[in-house]
Amino acid sequence: AQSVTQPDIHITVSEGASLELRCNYSYGATPYLFWYVQSPGQGLQLLLKYFSGDTLVQGIKGFEAEFKRSQSSFNLRKPSVHWSDAAEYFCAVGARGNTPLVFGKGTRLSVIA
Amino acid sequence: DAGITQSPRYKITETGRQVTLMCHQTWSHSYMFWYRQDLGHGLRLIYYSAAADITDKGEVPDGYVVSRSKTENFPLTLESATRSQTSVYFCASSVEMNTEAFFGQGTRLTVV
Numbered sequence: 454a455q456s457v458t459q460p461d462i463h464i465t466v467s468e469g470a471s472l473e474l475r476c477n478y479s480y481g482a483t484p485y486l487f488w489y490v491q492s493p494g495q496g497l498q499l500l501l502k503y504f505s506g507d508t509l510v511q512g513i514k515g516f517e518a519e520f521k522r523s524q525s526s527f528n529l530r531k532p533s534v535h536w537s538d539a540a541e542y543f544c545a546v547g548a549r550g551n552t553p554l555v556f557g558k559g560t561r562l563s564v565i566a
Numbered sequence: 567d568a569g570i571t572q573s574p575r576y577k578i579t580e581t582g583r584q585v586t587l588m589c590h591q592t593w594s595h596s597y598m599f600w601y602r603q604d605l606g607h608g609l610r611l612i613y614y615s616a617a618a619d620i621t622d623k624g625e626v627p628d629g630y631v632v633s634r635s636k637t638e639n640f641p642l643t644l645e646s647a648t649r650s651q652t653s654v655y656f657c658a659s660s661v662e663m664n665t666e667a668f669f670g671q672g673t674r675l676t677v678v
Binding site for chain 1: 599601606607608609611614616624656658663664665666667668669670671672
Protein backbone atom coordinates (compact mmCIF):
# COMPACT_ATOMS: atom_id res chain seq x y z
CA ALA A 454 0.00 0.00 0.00
CA GLN A 455 1.07 3.54 -0.61
CA SER A 456 2.02 6.01 2.12
CA VAL A 457 2.99 9.67 2.29
CA THR A 458 5.03 11.72 4.74
CA GLN A 459 5.10 15.46 5.20
CA PRO A 460 8.11 16.00 7.46
CA ASP A 461 7.28 19.57 8.46
CA ILE A 462 4.32 20.14 10.75
CA HIS A 463 4.58 23.93 10.74
CA ILE A 464 6.58 26.36 8.62
CA THR A 465 6.80 30.13 8.96
CA VAL A 466 8.00 32.29 6.09
CA SER A 467 8.17 36.01 5.48
CA GLU A 468 5.91 37.56 2.90
CA GLY A 469 7.76 37.72 -0.41
CA ALA A 470 10.13 34.90 0.48
CA SER A 471 10.27 31.63 -1.42
CA LEU A 472 8.55 28.51 -0.13
CA GLU A 473 9.18 24.79 -0.37
CA LEU A 474 6.97 22.23 1.34
CA ARG A 475 8.24 18.69 1.43
CA CYS A 476 6.38 15.52 0.54
CA ASN A 477 7.81 12.02 0.42
CA TYR A 478 5.85 8.99 -0.69
CA SER A 479 6.25 5.25 -0.63
CA TYR A 480 4.88 3.24 -3.54
CA GLY A 481 6.35 0.59 -5.79
CA ALA A 482 5.34 2.12 -9.11
CA THR A 483 4.78 5.62 -10.42
CA PRO A 484 2.04 7.09 -8.26
CA TYR A 485 -0.57 9.74 -8.81
CA LEU A 486 0.45 12.75 -6.69
CA PHE A 487 -1.56 15.70 -5.47
CA TRP A 488 -1.22 18.85 -3.40
CA TYR A 489 -4.26 20.33 -1.71
CA VAL A 490 -4.68 23.54 0.28
CA GLN A 491 -7.09 24.11 3.14
CA SER A 492 -7.85 27.64 4.26
CA PRO A 493 -9.20 28.09 7.80
CA GLY A 494 -12.76 26.78 8.11
CA GLN A 495 -12.82 25.55 4.55
CA GLY A 496 -12.64 22.28 2.68
CA LEU A 497 -9.65 21.14 0.67
CA GLN A 498 -8.93 22.62 -2.73
CA LEU A 499 -6.69 21.02 -5.33
CA LEU A 500 -3.54 23.01 -6.11
CA LEU A 501 -1.98 20.67 -8.64
CA LYS A 502 -1.60 17.03 -9.63
CA TYR A 503 0.87 14.73 -11.32
CA PHE A 504 -0.14 11.65 -13.27
CA SER A 505 2.63 11.22 -15.84
CA GLY A 506 4.80 13.14 -18.30
CA ASP A 507 6.59 16.36 -17.42
CA THR A 508 7.87 16.06 -13.88
CA LEU A 509 7.47 19.80 -13.19
CA VAL A 510 3.80 20.55 -12.68
CA GLN A 511 2.23 23.98 -12.59
CA GLY A 512 -0.79 24.64 -10.44
CA ILE A 513 -3.10 27.39 -9.36
CA LYS A 514 -2.14 30.44 -7.29
CA GLY A 515 1.45 30.39 -8.62
CA PHE A 516 2.41 27.04 -7.10
CA GLU A 517 4.46 24.36 -8.76
CA ALA A 518 5.71 20.93 -7.74
CA GLU A 519 8.41 18.62 -9.03
CA PHE A 520 8.18 14.83 -9.09
CA LYS A 521 11.56 13.25 -8.35
CA ARG A 522 11.39 9.51 -8.71
CA SER A 523 14.92 8.95 -7.38
CA GLN A 524 14.03 10.74 -4.14
CA SER A 525 10.39 9.58 -3.93
CA SER A 526 9.45 13.20 -3.48
CA PHE A 527 6.90 15.68 -4.74
CA ASN A 528 7.83 19.00 -3.13
CA LEU A 529 5.63 22.05 -3.51
CA ARG A 530 7.24 25.40 -4.31
CA LYS A 531 6.29 29.02 -4.71
CA PRO A 532 8.81 31.75 -5.57
CA SER A 533 7.16 34.54 -3.59
CA VAL A 534 4.68 33.90 -0.80
CA HIS A 535 1.71 36.16 -0.16
CA TRP A 536 -0.03 36.59 3.20
CA SER A 537 -3.10 34.91 1.70
CA ASP A 538 -1.09 31.69 1.26
CA ALA A 539 -1.27 31.05 4.99
CA ALA A 540 -3.15 27.74 5.21
CA GLU A 541 -2.76 24.00 5.73
CA TYR A 542 -1.22 22.07 2.85
CA PHE A 543 -1.76 18.38 2.23
CA CYS A 544 0.11 16.04 -0.05
CA ALA A 545 -1.73 12.94 -1.27
CA VAL A 546 -0.69 9.84 -3.15
CA GLY A 547 -2.83 7.55 -5.27
CA ALA A 548 -1.95 4.07 -6.41
CA ARG A 549 -2.57 2.80 -9.92
CA GLY A 550 -5.36 0.52 -8.87
CA ASN A 551 -8.60 0.62 -6.99
CA THR A 552 -7.49 2.05 -3.65
CA PRO A 553 -8.34 5.46 -2.22
CA LEU A 554 -5.95 8.37 -1.99
CA VAL A 555 -3.74 8.50 1.08
CA PHE A 556 -3.16 11.93 2.59
CA GLY A 557 -0.22 13.21 4.56
CA LYS A 558 -0.78 14.80 7.95
CA GLY A 559 -0.39 18.26 6.54
CA THR A 560 1.95 21.22 6.89
CA ARG A 561 0.67 24.44 8.37
CA LEU A 562 2.09 27.53 6.70
CA SER A 563 2.25 30.82 8.54
CA VAL A 564 3.22 34.01 6.72
CA ILE A 565 4.72 36.95 8.59
CA ALA A 566 5.19 40.51 7.45
CA ASP B 567 -25.99 24.96 -6.81
CA ALA B 568 -23.48 22.63 -8.40
CA GLY B 569 -20.86 21.01 -6.23
CA ILE B 570 -20.68 19.05 -3.05
CA THR B 571 -22.50 20.20 0.05
CA GLN B 572 -22.45 18.99 3.61
CA SER B 573 -25.01 19.57 6.32
CA PRO B 574 -25.07 20.63 9.00
CA ARG B 575 -21.92 22.77 9.14
CA TYR B 576 -21.85 22.61 12.92
CA LYS B 577 -23.38 20.12 15.31
CA ILE B 578 -23.26 19.59 19.05
CA THR B 579 -24.63 16.34 20.37
CA GLU B 580 -24.56 14.31 23.54
CA THR B 581 -22.74 11.07 24.17
CA GLY B 582 -24.85 8.09 23.14
CA ARG B 583 -27.06 9.91 20.67
CA GLN B 584 -27.35 8.98 17.04
CA VAL B 585 -26.16 11.62 14.59
CA THR B 586 -26.32 11.69 10.81
CA LEU B 587 -24.12 13.90 8.69
CA MET B 588 -25.36 14.55 5.18
CA CYS B 589 -23.40 14.81 1.95
CA HIS B 590 -24.83 15.65 -1.46
CA GLN B 591 -23.03 16.04 -4.79
CA THR B 592 -24.42 17.26 -8.08
CA TRP B 593 -21.74 15.97 -10.46
CA SER B 594 -22.89 12.32 -10.56
CA HIS B 595 -19.41 11.25 -9.50
CA SER B 596 -19.17 7.52 -8.95
CA TYR B 597 -16.93 7.69 -5.90
CA MET B 598 -17.67 9.31 -2.58
CA PHE B 599 -15.63 9.42 0.60
CA TRP B 600 -15.89 10.36 4.25
CA TYR B 601 -12.83 11.62 6.12
CA ARG B 602 -12.29 12.89 9.61
CA GLN B 603 -9.69 15.53 10.37
CA ASP B 604 -8.02 15.67 13.75
CA LEU B 605 -5.01 17.59 14.98
CA GLY B 606 -1.91 15.50 14.57
CA HIS B 607 -3.63 12.90 12.41
CA GLY B 608 -4.41 14.79 9.25
CA LEU B 609 -7.18 13.28 7.15
CA ARG B 610 -8.23 9.73 7.86
CA LEU B 611 -10.60 7.79 5.64
CA ILE B 612 -13.70 6.45 7.38
CA TYR B 613 -15.71 4.89 4.55
CA TYR B 614 -15.94 5.17 0.82
CA SER B 615 -18.33 4.16 -1.91
CA ALA B 616 -17.73 3.20 -5.53
CA ALA B 617 -21.37 3.45 -6.60
CA ALA B 618 -24.88 3.25 -5.24
CA ASP B 619 -25.20 0.33 -2.83
CA ILE B 620 -21.43 -0.32 -2.85
CA THR B 621 -19.52 0.80 0.23
CA ASP B 622 -16.27 -0.19 1.87
CA LYS B 623 -14.37 0.49 5.06
CA GLY B 624 -11.50 2.88 5.27
CA GLU B 625 -8.85 3.33 7.94
CA VAL B 626 -11.13 4.23 10.87
CA PRO B 627 -14.64 2.79 10.33
CA ASP B 628 -15.52 1.71 13.88
CA GLY B 629 -18.57 3.48 15.29
CA TYR B 630 -19.76 4.72 11.90
CA VAL B 631 -22.32 3.51 9.40
CA VAL B 632 -22.84 4.66 5.81
CA SER B 633 -25.36 4.07 3.10
CA ARG B 634 -25.66 5.06 -0.52
CA SER B 635 -29.08 4.43 -1.96
CA LYS B 636 -28.65 7.20 -4.54
CA THR B 637 -25.52 8.21 -6.43
CA GLU B 638 -25.69 11.80 -5.22
CA ASN B 639 -26.07 11.19 -1.48
CA PHE B 640 -23.71 9.57 1.00
CA PRO B 641 -24.84 10.05 4.61
CA LEU B 642 -22.60 9.16 7.54
CA THR B 643 -24.24 8.00 10.77
CA LEU B 644 -22.72 7.81 14.21
CA GLU B 645 -24.95 5.22 15.85
CA SER B 646 -23.98 6.08 19.42
CA ALA B 647 -21.75 9.13 19.53
CA THR B 648 -18.66 9.15 21.75
CA ARG B 649 -16.40 12.03 22.75
CA SER B 650 -13.61 10.52 20.65
CA GLN B 651 -15.75 11.19 17.59
CA THR B 652 -15.50 14.93 18.14
CA SER B 653 -13.86 16.01 14.90
CA VAL B 654 -14.25 17.82 11.61
CA TYR B 655 -15.80 15.56 9.00
CA PHE B 656 -15.25 16.01 5.28
CA CYS B 657 -17.12 14.44 2.44
CA ALA B 658 -15.50 14.19 -0.99
CA SER B 659 -16.33 12.85 -4.43
CA SER B 660 -14.36 11.90 -7.51
CA VAL B 661 -14.82 10.48 -10.98
CA GLU B 662 -12.36 7.67 -10.39
CA MET B 663 -11.05 6.12 -7.16
CA ASN B 664 -7.62 7.75 -7.18
CA THR B 665 -8.08 10.91 -9.22
CA GLU B 666 -8.85 14.42 -8.09
CA ALA B 667 -11.23 14.49 -5.15
CA PHE B 668 -13.59 17.42 -4.60
CA PHE B 669 -14.28 18.26 -0.99
CA GLY B 670 -17.22 19.69 0.85
CA GLN B 671 -16.89 22.49 3.40
CA GLY B 672 -16.86 20.12 6.34
CA THR B 673 -19.02 19.49 9.39
CA ARG B 674 -17.62 20.34 12.80
CA LEU B 675 -19.08 17.82 15.25
CA THR B 676 -18.72 18.17 18.98
CA VAL B 677 -19.81 15.34 21.26
CA VAL B 678 -20.33 16.40 24.88
